[in-house]
Amino acid sequence: MSTQSTTAGAPRADAAEIRSAMEYYARQEWTDGLPVVPVTESYLAEFLASTAADPDEVLLTMPHLNRRLTVRLAAINAAMAGCLPEYFPVVLAAWEAVAKEPYPKRGIWQSTTGTAPLLIVNGPVRERIALNSRGNVFGSGFRANATIGRAVRLTAINAFGLRPHQLDQATQATLGKYSACIGENEEESPWEPLHAEHGFDPSSSAVTAMVFRSCMHIEARHTGRPEQLGLDLANSIRRTGSLIHETSSALVVLGPEHAALFGGAGWSKDDVRRHIFDNAVNSRAELAAVGKDALSRHTRWRLPAGHPDAVPDQASASDTPDRVPALKTPSSIVVMVAGAGNAGVSTVIETFGMRGDTPSIAQVKDLDV
Amino acid sequence: MTGPEKLLDPTGLDDRAADDTLAPRPPGLRGLTVGLLDNTKPNAVPLLREIHAELRGRAGAGTSILYTKDYFGMPAADDLLKRIAGECDVVVTAVGDCGSCSAATVADGILLERLGTPAVSVVSDSFLVSGGAMAKVQGFPGYAFAAARHPVASLDEKQIRERARAVMPEVLRILGVDS
Numbered sequence: 075m076s077t078q079s080t081t082a083g084a085p086r087a088d089a090a091e092i093r094s095a096m097e098y099y100a101r102q103e104w105t106d107g108l109p110v111v112p113v114t115e116s117y118l119a120e121f122l123a124s125t126a127a128d129p130d131e132v133l134l135t136m137p138h139l140n141r142r143l144t145v146r147l148a149a150i151n152a153a154m155a156g157c158l159p160e161y162f163p164v165v166l167a168a169w170e171a172v173a174k175e176p177y178p179k180r181g182i183w184q185s186t187t188g189t190a191p192l193l194i195v196n197g198p199v200r201e202r203i204a205l206n207s208r209g210n211v212f213g214s215g216f217r218a219n220a221t222i223g224r225a226v227r228l229t230a231i232n233a234f235g236l237r238p239h240q241l242d243q244a245t246q247a248t249l250g251k252y253s254a255c256i257g258e259n260e261e262e263s264p265w266e267p268l269h270a271e272h273g274f275d276p277s278s279s280a281v282t283a284m285v286f287r288s289c290m291h292i293e294a295r296h297t298g299r300p301e302q303l304g305l306d307l308a309n310s311i312r313r314t315g316s317l318i319h320e321t322s323s324a325l326v327v328l329g330p331e332h333a334a335l336f337g338g339a340g341w342s343k344d345d346v347r348r349h350i351f352d353n354a355v356n357s358r359a360e361l362a363a364v365g366k367d368a369l370s371r372h373t374r375w376r377l378p379a380g381h382p383d384a385v386p387d388q389a390s391a392s393d394t395p396d397r398v399p400a401l402k403t404p405s406s407i408v409v410m411v412a413g414a415g416n417a418g419v420s421t422v423i424e425t426f427g428m429r430g431d432t433p434s435i436a437q438v439k440d441l442d443v
Numbered sequence: 444m445t446g447p448e449k450l451l452d453p454t455g456l457d458d459r460a461a462d463d464t465l466a467p468r469p470p471g472l473r474g475l476t477v478g479l480l481d482n483t484k485p486n487a488v489p490l491l492r493e494i495h496a497e498l499r500g501r502a503g504a505g506t507s508i509l510y511t512k513d514y515f516g517m518p519a520a521d522d523l524l525k526r527i528a529g530e531c532d533v534v535v536t537a538v539g540d541c542g543s544c545s546a547a548t549v550a551d552g553i554l555l556e557r558l559g560t561p562a563v564s565v566v567s568d569s570f571l572v573s574g575g576a577m578a579k580v581q582g583f584p585g586y587a588f589a590a591a592r593h594p595v596a597s598l599d600e601k602q603i604r605e606r607a608r609a610v611m612p613e614v615l616r617i618l619g620v621d622s
Contacts, residue, residue, distance in 0.1 A: 095450060104453050114448035138518050138550055139580050141455065150453045181516035181543030184573065232453040240576035243542025372483045373515075383485065 099154070104232050106224065106252060110154040120159040121149035125166055125440045133169040136179060136234055139241070143169065143233050151229040156221040161203055163440050164218075164281060165225050168193050168255075170436035171283035172226065177426055182285055183236050187318070188244030189426050190251040191226050192286045192325070194410060196269040197279030199438050200257040207257030209414035211327075212250075212289065212421070223255030248288055256412050262330035263411035264337025271343065272435055279438040284325060284408075285426040287316070294332065295418035300339040303332060304346060307422060308353035311407075312400035314364045316424050317376050320387050321399060323406040323430065325423040326350070330415035347404040358389075358396040367398075406430040461582035466556045468619030469532060473503040478531030478560075482515040482548060485596040486603055487538045490565065493607030494535050494614060501611065502620050504533075516543035518550040528558035533618055539566030539574060540595050546570075546577035549588050553581045563617045565610060569593035589613040 095112040099105050122129050122145070129146040136142070145166065152165045172178055172191065182189055195205050205218040214220065236242045244251075260267040269280035294306050311324045326346070328336070336346050361367040366376035368384035377384055389398040401407065406429060413419065469475060477498055479491040488509070498504035510527055512519045519527075527534055534555050539545030545566045552564035566574045568590040578586035591610045598606065615621070 098450060113451050113453075114445070115451065116445040116448060118451060138547060139577070140582060141580060144455065147453065147455045150451050154453055180514065181547065184543040184546055185516070186542045228453075233455050235454070235576060235580045237576070240572050241546055241580070243545065243570060243573045370485070372485065 103237065104154070106228050106231055108224075108252070110228070111156050113150050113153040117153055118146070118149055121153055121157075121162045122146070124159045124162045127166060127440070133166070134173045134179075138181065139234055141234050143229065147233045148225075148229060151232055152221075152225040155225040155228045156217065157225050158203070158217070158221075161218055161222055161225075163438050164195060164199060164203065164205075164222055164279075167279075167281040167436045167438040168222065168226055168283060171281045171434045174434035174436065175283055175285065176429075177285045182426060183230055183234070184241050184243055186243055186245045187287060187426065188247035188251075189285045189287050190248050190254055191223075191230070192250065192284040192423065192425075193223055193226065193255040194268060194282040194284070195222075195255065195257045195279070196260065196267045196274075196282070197438065198277065199279035199441060202441070205255070205257045207259040207412050208262075209416070211256045211259070211412040219255045219257070220253050223253030227251060227253060248286070250286065250289065254286070256327070258410045259330060259412045262415050263333055265333070265343050265409075265411070268408070268410045268433070269435055269437075272432055274435065274437060279441065280435050281438060282433050282435045284423075284433070286325070286423050287426055288424045290422040290424065292420040292422060293418070294420070297418070298335060300336050300341050300346075301349070303335060304349040305353050307420070308350045310422050311350060311424075312354040312356055314356060314361060314366055317361075317366055317400065319428050320369055320374060320376065321402045321406065321428045323401065323425045323428055325408045325410065325425050327410055327412050327421040327423060329413040329417065329419045329421075330411060331418050332420045333411040334415070335418075343409045344404070346409055347407045350407055351399070351401050351404040354400040356398050356400060358398060361398055401430075402428045403430040408433055462557060463583045463585060464557070466559045466561045468561055471502065472498060472533065472618065472620055474505040475532035476530065477504050477507040478527045478534035479507050479509045480519065480527065480534060480536035480551060481509060481511045482536065482538065482544055482551075483512060484515055484538050484540055484544055486598055489600065489603045490537050490591070490595060490607055491535055493604050494537075494565070494610070497607055497611050498535075498614070502615065512551075515541070516547055518547050518554060524551070524554050524558060528555060528560040531560060534560055534562040535565065535614065536562060537565035538591070538595050539564065539570055540593065541570070542573060545573045549574040549577045549586065550581055552588055553578065553583050553586055556583075556586075561618050563614050564588035565591055565614075567591055567593040567595050587617050589617060
């Protein structure tokens with residue numbers, strides 16, 4: 075009898091039975107394509123015990139889909155996604171943050187645009203559940219990040235019926251659609267954390283929800299000058315390919331080295347935002363060359379000035395009509411810090427819409443239930 | 444350790460009521476007022492106007508009233524739907540040619556049927572499945588709607604007229620009228 079492939083102390087399991095449960099979920103189309111964890115009432119009870127919330131409390135309603143998400147349904151899906159019961163308060167905060175967002179309730183998760191939800195976690199809960207905010211922050215290998223992000227997408231599929239090729243009509247979607255959940259590396263940031271910037275107690279934990287389209291890698295290992303780095307970020311953000319509306323918005327995830335470069339030069343987050351905003355500008359000719367120099371009178375989407383539905387954009391009426399800002403306001407940029415402090419690398423996440431209002435943030439509750 | 448238990452349903456579908464009743468169909472369209480619900484997508488209005496012209500020509504329909512939705516991605520507001528149902532005998536709504544608006548256009552048709560007004564939702568045929576999926580979540584899985592060949596947004600006047608003509612057999616069938 076060969077035992078080379080087992081480790082001493084490995085438990086015994088009925089693998090066929092486990093597989094048959096997983097295959098049942100797949101046949102029901104209750105998955106995102108990956109296997110899910112089988113969930114029964116007794117396992118669900120462990121999730122519900124981690125929160126003071128009523129299982130029947132409604133977290134999010136989508137009247138146009140005739141569906142609503144209860145705490146109980148959120149828990150079933152979180153458990154299926156592979157969350158541990160102690161992650162569930164973070165999942166609930168994620169849903170509270172999603173409910174504060176303008177776009178998911180208005181059908182963006184069904185859109186051809188192909189967005190995905192993005193979650194940012196701040197505060198001590200990161201340590202408590204080992205949620206990664208350092209090296210490989212967008213990568214695989216961290217259960218809390220992987221399964222909390224997945225819980226939201228799996229719930230969208232199951233509880234809101236947003237299956238691809240059906241109610242989810244994404245033309246291509248984005249690679250972050252299986253799961254996208256990151257922590258902020260508050261310990262290596264020169265600034266206050268994202269949730270504290272928006273009025274939350276820095277010692278509390280919170281989740282920020284966003285709708286994102288793509289992730290852009292920013293290489294800038296060469297410079298020690300904040301102006302150069304800021305311009306590199308601005309030039310990336312203003313790219314014409316991302317423009318569907320009059321302006322766009324972005325989450326700038328600075329690696330600790332880049333954050334330290336700005337912080338060491340005495341720049342605040344507002345200084346970073348202002349510099350990017352001032353430089354994220356296209357010329358009228360650049361936009362005309364790609365047919366995005368005007369707006370549709372109906373949808374306010376960009377189209378060529380010669381189109382029968384075209385009306386001028388707001389920049390046309392300004393003192394500098396040939397300079398077209400890619401952002402509506404400096405606060406259309408959200409700045410945070412994540413990753414390892416080992417190279418001059420950052421990421422621009424292109425978020426949906428022209429936002430510029432307060433990000434959608436919710437506090438993590440019941441951490442001591 | 445707990446023994447075997449039933450696996451749980453993560454969809455919550457059991458919680459929702461179904462209502463798959465169509466509004467009563469009129470014996471014919473002669474002289475009836477046709478509501479045209481524009482979802483603001485490019486070419487929605489020309490397509491609706493052409494369909495109305497065809498309804499006049501083929502079935503003697505009366506005048507039309509044009510309504511405009513606030514936002515294409517969501518079903519029309521309740522008060523607008525009620526106003527339309529109060530002012531019109533039948534309704535055509537167009538054009539579902541994107542992910543959210545195809546589903547919302549089908550939802551508009553179902554909501555109008557539930558208010559007692561026969562309605563035809565026109566989507567582009569690239570979005571048949573999202574329309575069908577919407578009908579399912581609305582508790583009306585078999586709801587029939589009309590499909591125009593994709594694309595619609597980029598067509599000129601003549602091509603729009605052709606699209607309207609092509610979709611007429613379905614429009615008339617859904618309204619319960621023999622062409």
